[in-house]
Amino acid sequence: MQYFEYVKYIIDGYILGPVTFFFLSVVGLAFMFVFRSWWTKGSVALTVLIGSTIFTFLSMSDPDFAAIVKKPDNIPIIIMLGSIGFCLWIAFRKMVINDQLIEKGLPTLEEQEVRKRVFCWPDLVYAEFLMLLLVTIFLLWWAIVIKAPLEEPAAASKTPNPSKAPWYFLGLQEMLVYYDPWLAGVIFPGMIVNGLMALPYFDLNPKGNGYYTFKERPFAIVTFLFGFIILWVLLILLGTFLRGPNWSFFGMYEYWDVHKLEALTNVNLSELFWNHLLEKPLPTNILLREAPGFILVIGYMAALPPLLANTIFRKIYVQIGFWRFNIMINLFLMMAALPIKMLLRWVFNLKYIVGIPEWFFNI
Amino acid sequence: MSLWNWITETQVWRSIFRHKYPDNPRDQSLAVLSNVFLHLHPIKVKKSGVRMSFTWCMGGITFFLFLVETITGILLMFYYRPTVEWAFNDIKALRELAPLGIMRELHRWGAHLMVITVWLHMLRVFLTGSYKPPREFNWNVGVILLVLTLLLSFTGYLLPWDQLAVWAITVGTNMARATPFLGHEGPGASLLALGDVQIVTAGSDVRFALLSGTLVGPAALLRFYVLHCIAIPLAAGLLMAIHFWRVRKDGGISGPL
Numbered sequence A: 001m002q003y004f005e006y007v008k009y010i011i012d013g014y015i016l017g018p019v020t021f022f023f024l025s026v027v028g029l030a031f032m033f034v035f036r037s038w039w040t041k042g043s044v045a046l047t048v049l050i051g052s053t054i055f056t057f058l059s060m061s062d063p064d065f066a067a068i069v070k071k072p073d074n075i076p077i078i079i080m081l082g083s084i085g086f087c088l089w090i091a092f093r094k095m096v097i098n099d100q101l102i103e104k105g106l107p108t109l110e111e112q113e114v115r116k117r118v119f120c121w122p123d124l125v126y127a128e129f130l131m132l133l134l135v136t137i138f139l140l141w142w143a144i145v146i147k148a149p150l151e152e153p154a155a156a157s158k159t160p161n162p163s164k165a166p167w168y169f170l171g172l173q174e175m176l177v178y179y180d181p182w183l184a185g186v187i188f189p190g191m192i193v194n195g196l197m198a199l200p201y202f203d204l205n206p207k208g209n210g211y212y213t214f215k216e217r218p219f220a221i222v223t224f225l226f227g228f229i230i231l232w233v234l235l236i237l238l239g240t241f242l243r244g245p246n247w248s249f250f251g252m253y254e255y256w257d258v259h260k261l262e263a264l265t266n267v268n269l270s271e272l273f274w275n276h277l278l279e280k281p282l283p284t285n286i287l288l289r290e291a292p293g294f295i296l297v298i299g300y301m302a303a304l305p306p307l308l309a310n311t312i313f314r315k316i317y318v319q320i321g322f323w324r325f326n327i328m329i330n331l332f333l334m335m336a337a338l339p340i341k342m343l344l345r346w347v348f349n350l351k352y353i354v355g356i357p358e359w360f361f362n363i
Numbered sequence B: 001m002s003l004w005n006w007i008t009e010t011q012v013w014r015s016i017f018r019h020k021y022p023d024n025p026r027d028q029s030l031a032v033l034s035n036v037f038l039h040l041h042p043i044k045v046k047k048s049g050v051r052m053s054f055t056w057c058m059g060g061i062t063f064f065l066f067l068v069e070t071i072t073g074i075l076l077m078f079y080y081r082p083t084v085e086w087a088f089n090d091i092k093a094l095r096e097l098a099p100l101g102i103m104r105e106l107h108r109w110g111a112h113l114m115v116i117t118v119w120l121h122m123l124r125v126f127l128t129g130s131y132k133p134p135r136e137f138n139w140n141v142g143v144i145l146l147v148l149t150l151l152l153s154f155t156g157y158l159l160p161w162d163q164l165a166v167w168a169i170t171v172g173t174n175m176a177r178a179t180p181f182l183g184h185e186g187p188g189a190s191l192l193a194l195g196d197v198q199i200v201t202a203g204s205d206v207r208f209a210l211l212s213g214t215l216v217g218p219a220a221l222l223r224f225y226v227l228h229c230i231a232i233p234l235a236a237g238l239l240m241a242i243h244f245w246r247v248r249k250d251g252g253i254s255g256p257l
Helices: A002-015 A018-034 A042-060 A063-069 A072-103 A120-145 A167-175 A181-202 A218-241 A269-277 A291-310 A314-320 A322-348 B003-009 B011-016 B025-033 B058-077 B087-097 B103-127 B136-158 B163-178 B206-211 B218-249
Strands: A117-119 B044-046
Touching: A002 A042, A018 A218, A018 A322, A042 A063, A063 A072, A063 A218, A072 A167, A072 A218, A072 B103, A117 A120, A117 B025, A120 B025, A120 B044, A120 B058, A120 B103, A167 A181, A167 A218, A167 B136, A167 B163, A181 A322, A181 B136, A181 B163, A218 A322, A218 B103, A269 A291, A291 A314, A291 A322, A314 A322, B003 B011, B058 B103, B058 B218, B087 B103, B103 B136, B136 B163, B136 B218, B163 B206, B206 B218
Parallel strands: none
Antiparallel strands: A117 B044
């Protein structure tokens, strides 16, 4: 046990922070893609499962960690992590097997059975009934063991610190660190829904329809899983377990001290450009003041798409055509805008690229 | 004659089930065809479509949890009054006075579970490319259903009227005031003015419409209650009917036609 104290010390003191959390997540996801045929092996996956279970149990001995994880409304997040991990393992395993079959020119696991039809009674209805029973038992057990939370009666004058949205929106709340509410709370969520709905109309790759495969649609899968795993699920994790009072960052085993202060020395792009680069005062004209930011943002959304269409996305552009490509690339750039702003914040302490608080228009 | 045989020979039994025990192709077909609930299914499906390792059963579990939420929700409605005076006390009484009371737990944990299973269902549909033709439209219906699931959970979160509920909803709905043009703290809202009179103010913006007030108060509680118990479930029910029907019309859960 005392060795675990060292582990805790190293994790909180040297590893965990918003920056390292994000980078380790990205590295982890890249690892999942590159070494998929290794980690999907039963023995490796079992080792990971046992390892992470032991780690969680050891961590539960820490009172500060346990206090957050044991909150009734945070338990679903643990269930989500476990079930997403398990489902991804099944999916990647099938991807690896199918990709090998495709390489040999053989039909995939699903295609081998596509001609084979079974009666719904009993093959399907029994499976459904069994699942129904299992879910019922699990839900009853959960409901008996853990009481639904009920805090003090609502009081409009007593603001809790931190105030958090329901857990499934905490990824969006974490985005507020980097973007203003009109983007993080309105435009980006709208874009996620729109992007999901538009997806079948610009992904014209006919392959991978009805079977698991990675090699036949790597761009689609990498992009989607980056969005889902990193920008949605892991940001929820960050927002729930690692953000405490005043939305300050706290380590896994750190006490949530209300008085923990984080130095805020963020600067706007306009200040960097006019004050630091040109060594002039800020222009009084708002549009002139924010001109560098506007040029960057317009360049990013308008000039980058044709550039990408002629270079790295040339194949996709030729395949799906002008309009579909523009819709896809705009959604893609919107999604990429979050990690880009994160990087800019961490490297340059950048607050706003375009900062016009006078009009509530900050990017 | 065994008891089973006797029961299945009675007129009552035969008036309900118009086929023999389904252990042969004819009765297996009839079992599905002649049952209003089971006839959602075709008589036969692709073998890959019934494999748990392929579907993870997540769509089915999501639907089942919707039914659980409906039933437990109706039971909770007997005990709950959506007013500031009573809401918290009713939940407290439910916890302290109702014998064997786990209805609220079932409802809350089922709701959380439903959010998780609907995400996993989307993940499975994406990874098997099941949104590809001919299922583009049904994927869209599914995306709306996913959003409705989140909204159902979000509107329900307010109803206990404790600190947890009110502040989570406050944080969530505060976003709406930053909506471009439609929120009073959103970019472009100040452009919408008639002379000196602002059209979009704290008392007329999209957040006001959502909460029926400028803060999470009595009107918001009633509004969320009606949305949670009637409006969104109705919309979700309608879309689910379309969703399931289209699965069959589009040739099963995945794969080209």
